[in-house]
Amino acid sequence: MGDESFTADIAAVGTLLVSAVVGGAGLSVVPRYLAQEALDARKLTVLHTPTETVGNSIYLAALRGREQPPRIRAVFDLLCPSA
Numbered sequence: 485m486g487d488e489s490f491t492a493d494i495a496a497v498g499t500l501l502v503s504a505v506v507g508g509a510g511l512s513v514v515p516r517y518l519a520q521e522a523l524d525a526r527k528l529t530v531l532h533t534p535t536e537t538v539g540n541s542i543y544l545a546a547l548r549g550r551e552q553p554p555r556i557r558a559v560f561d562l563l564c565p566s567a
Contacts (some may be wrong), residue, residue: 495518498514498515498518501518502514502519502522502528505522505528506522506527506528511531544559544560544563544564546560
């Protein structure tokens with residue numbers, strides 16, 4: 485896959501995480517909508533339901549003064565349009 489054809493897709497990453505957990509790789513925290521199908525099929529179990537809305541901070545880091553490859557820039561642009 486070339487840098488120009490790279491597309492950042494957060495839902496695809498979540499789906500891969502759910503697939504890994506279903507396959508026995510451990511556990512993960514994902515939005516319920518990504519795990520709902522596996523939950524309905526009883527392939528996964530909810531271990532904890534928070535009583536309050538969960539806020540997740542995302543931190544992106546890169547070397548200063550360095551041009552980023554297009555695929556990395558695409559992630560920054562997707563997650564932080566004003567970056």
